[in-house]
Amino acid sequence: MKAEQDSKAEKAPWFSESLARGLLVIQAFDASGPNLRATDIAKRSGLSRAATRRFLLTLQALGYIGADDDRYYLQPKVLDLGFAFVSSMQIDRLVQPLLNELSTITSESCSFAVLDNDQALFVARASGPKILQMAVGIGGRVPAHTTSLGHALLSALPHDQFEQYMQSRKGLIDPPALTKLRASIEKGRAHGWVEVKGLLHTAITGVAAPIRNRSGELIGAINVANYGSATTKSMRAHVEPLLDVRSRIEKSLQAAGHILPTAAGRRSA
Amino acid sequence: MKAEQDSKAEKAPWFSESLARGLLVIQAFDASGPNLRATDIAKRSGLSRAATRRFLLTLQALGYIGADDDRYYLQPKVLDLGFAFVSSMQIDRLVQPLLNELSTITSESCSFAVLDNDQALFVARASGPKILQMAVGIGGRVPAHTTSLGHALLSALPHDQFEQYMQSRKGLIDPPALTKLRASIEKGRAHGWVEVKGLLHTAITGVAAPIRNRSGELIGAINVANYGSATTKSMRAHVEPLLDVRSRIEKSLQAAGHILPTAAGRRSA
DNA sequence: ATTATTTGTGCGATTATCGCACAATGACAC
DNA sequence: GTGTCATTGTGCGATAATCGCACAAATAAT
Missing domain, CATH: 1.10.10.10 (Winged helix-like DNA-binding domain superfamily/Winged helix DNA-binding domain)
Known part of the structure; x- marks a missing residue:
């Protein structure tokens, strides 16, 4: 149309x-x-x-x-053009080190992604010590509903934008999967993090959390992913470091004056 | 001037x-x-x-x-703009899988880089299982003379361009280092691969080889890097898989019609 | 309140950009 | 070898896209 x-x-x-x-x-x-x-x-x-x-x-x-x-x-x-984005967000300086740290703590691959329409776009990654690696590299995209990162991103969207997304997915995702997606996002909103198991590939399990700016708006998301036989329990153990690193990244970005420095400053009456 | x-x-x-x-x-x-x-x-x-x-x-x-x-x-x-380059080279499809394979074989980090002026520009990477990771990520740049990748890239340059590079480095690199660099590049030209030890950081050792197109012109380079206490001997063991993967990448790129399909087709007499 | 910056926008002037048209080049067939 | 076809390089005049000034409104600082 x-x-x-x-x-x-x-x-x-x-x-x-x-x-x-x-x-x-x-x-x-x-x-x-x-x-x-x-x-x-x-x-x-x-x-x-x-x-x-x-x-x-x-x-x-x-x-x-x-x-x-x-x-x-x-x-x-x-x-240079593409990485004007990366450097404008100062990913390498502010996000990458903390991502590395998270990867060391958890011994898993950790990624940072942003939302681009209906896709999660990988911007940075710290690969873990495991052999199995994510096939999609930096700059790569994956449908948001198929990864923990995507779920985390969607869970931080304003309600209307999220509903708009869900609307747009109708017909593209089969109804039961859509229902599950909504449930997962709602759980994510409640807890501040999400867990996704076996969506992109049956063996992949991930926990993820959104990164927000000072005014609560979505910037991106980070995750910890396992490509092997991780139990739910073992993944749960990664949630604490995940959330810890998450808030440190948020602090770091805020300190750097990231997106909307004051965010209160709209036109007043 | x-x-x-x-x-x-x-x-x-x-x-x-x-x-x-x-x-x-x-x-x-x-x-x-x-x-x-x-x-x-x-x-x-x-x-x-x-x-x-x-x-x-x-x-x-x-x-x-x-x-x-x-x-x-x-x-x-x-x-998207930046990755128009990556996808135009079909890195993800043609290079990344072989890079992953090389990383699995060697248990080390392997990277693919291209030459951008006097810098090696990291385009793809398969991180190894070791904890220590390269600080500079995809899209990052490093002065060519400081890495094995850079040496490999320089060694595949036409003589005049290489000399031009050397000329431009005068005053920027101290003379003894320059002499060593030249020696390393000449060894690289003779062997088809280079070994560099402790340049960017004392603990880093790498072996690298250039990737050329059908007409022998430089496209990029791949390397195997160790960030710990690798001996020269242990690194030498990586040379064979390095060269093997190198030629498979070259074949793969050529099959995809990469840079200069026939390359013979210049204006004839 | 007063100043100093910043933004949004209309306008006439200019010049940058358009795409056609033609010659030259190379590819290919027969 | 010669004739077709597709593609490239380039001039040119016409036109529309782009310029930057200048002013009003809005915001931040003094």
Whole structure:
């Protein structure tokens, strides 16, 4: 039904077409393969070949794109853009050390993720000493309802946003699973943490807790995950360090002036 | 002496100012903290406040930036841009599994990195079972001369580019270290792999090998690293699996049509 | 209350960006 | 070898996108 973006849509005087188009070009590379020709990219991005070429040249001049003869490929520099996010959140400085600590205490893999629409997006991880490793790496995404991290994230959402999410999942998740999901989230809201067992894979068990800012809004979530034969009991033992590290991360982020410094400061009467 | 970008520099008819400026805005967030106000960003990016605002609004409309009252912050979606690189190289699908395998065989941490100017940029990693972990995570950078990965990368560079690198390091690295570096790289060129001990930290030892495309050009490098008391001998035992995995990664990338599919196809006479 | 900053926005001026059109190049078939 | 087809590089005039100033409103600091 997406009625927006129609043919003659008002045009906003502040919208920078060129920027939007240029970003389209970067994303045209996505899974499409390592090196593309100008025409391919034009097709993928829906821009004219001439425009595509101009953007490619520009990006090349800026060092984001390399060209070999007439094939184009992304340069590692584009990672700077993605990691502008990571460094803007100061993940490496504020979150990673505490995550490492948690991993050492629990001898398990610990991750930090944020919510991106209906997905949990892995931003940082401290791998545990166990052999089995999570297949999805940093920057990877997983449907929120399939992991403890996702449940923790959803449990910290405002009610209306959560209901909106649940609504959007209808038809995509079978009803019994949906019911279970809601139960899990409600338990999470009550306890401040969640436990999820055998959702993404039968052998995976995880405990997770949301990270909030000073005004209680969701920032992300951390978890402790076991990919083997952890008992519920053994996982429960990880909850205390989990919550401890959680609040230390929250303190740390707040001290760094993270998202909404005062948060009280809305327009008053 | 950067004589370029001078006041009235010819102006290129194909360069998209708007794209370049918009990207500047994203990067203005970098380490500057999680949420900035329009004026800050204008200052940091060197653009006029009006222009800055237009780009912020545009990026917000595209979902890359969030706004709260009048603070702006990056949304996780910007990671899509960075990971356009990772997915364009199909790291997760082609490299990560083999990296995991190498880590399992050696019981050590294994990483994949690419060369970005004078730095090794970590793109993927399989953490080993040991407690000690590398402090610098995915997306992180380290001066090339300080790690086995960096040495491997440098050893696969064309001679002129390598010499250019060495030239640029003069004055930044003390002469004896530079001499050692050159010796290490030459050994690397001869053997096809390098061993580096105690450079970034006295306790770190690593063996690494470059990854090349079909035409022999550098793509990246992988390594096996030990953060404890590994002997030279024990590390040597890792060389065989390292080289084995290296060539399997190369095959895998080539099969996926990686960088320069035929590579013979230059302009002939 | 008064000043100093900041934000939001309208506007006319400018120039950056558009996409067509053509020549040149290489791919491929026959 | 020659003829087709697809793709690239590039000029150009037309147009619309982008510029930054300037002013009002709002907020924070003195």
